[in-house]
Amino acid sequence: MRTPAQRASWLAAILMMVVGAPRADEPAKDATCTVQLSGTENLDQRYPAGSIRRQESGEVVFEFTAVPGNQDALDVRIVHSSGYLMLDEAALKLAREVKVTSPCPEQRVRWAVQFMLGPIERHQVGYDSFIDHSVASVLLVRDESKP
Numbered sequence: 001m002r003t004p005a006q007r008a009s010w011l012a013a014i015l016m017m018v019v020g021a022p023r024a025d026e027p028a029k030d031a032t033c034t035v036q037l038s039g040t041e042n043l044d045q046r047y048p049a050g051s052i053r054r055q056e057s058g059e060v061v062f063e064f065t066a067v068p069g070n071q072d073a074l075d076v077r078i079v080h081s082s083g084y085l086m087l088d089e090a091a092l093k094l095a096r097e098v099k100v101t102s103p104c105p106e107q108r109v110r111w112a113v114q115f116m117l118g119p120i121e122r123h124q125v126g127y128d129s130f131i132d133h134s135v136a137s138v139l140l141v142r143d144e145s146k147p
Contacts, residue, residue, distance in 0.1 A: 033104035035066045047136040048086040058082030060091035066102040110143035
């Protein structure tokens with residue numbers, strides 16, 4: 001028969017296995033280990049012109065594998081669509097072109113591309129001619145949601 005201390009230790013070990021705590025022989029993930037992206041200059045120019053004309057905006061979440069020493073985002077997949085094909089394609093193209101820096105062990109990471117439109121501005125270009133123009137912005141941010 002086990003003592004109360006042995007039962008508590010055994011129960012704690014079972015709970016750790018069930019909730020996915022790292023085993024003693026597995027390296028612990030470093031909470032400060034972050035994946036950095038570069039090649040993200042002039043993001044606003046990546047907003048598809050057709051999407052601006054149609055006033056399409058939204059967020060696309062993509063996931064990829066980051067490997068130390070490899071600057072390519074591997075196995076890129078969209079995990080949440082914006083609902084607009086052109087925005088999804090622009091986000092996928094961006095994800096495949098960024099350069100990845102990762103001191104971490106190989107891991108899957110998520111980033112989000114946010115396509116946002118400002119208010120429509122009307123500009124007069126002649127006596128009775130006007131051009132409507134929207135300010136388009138693109139942001140690339142870490143997505144902390146769980147798969």
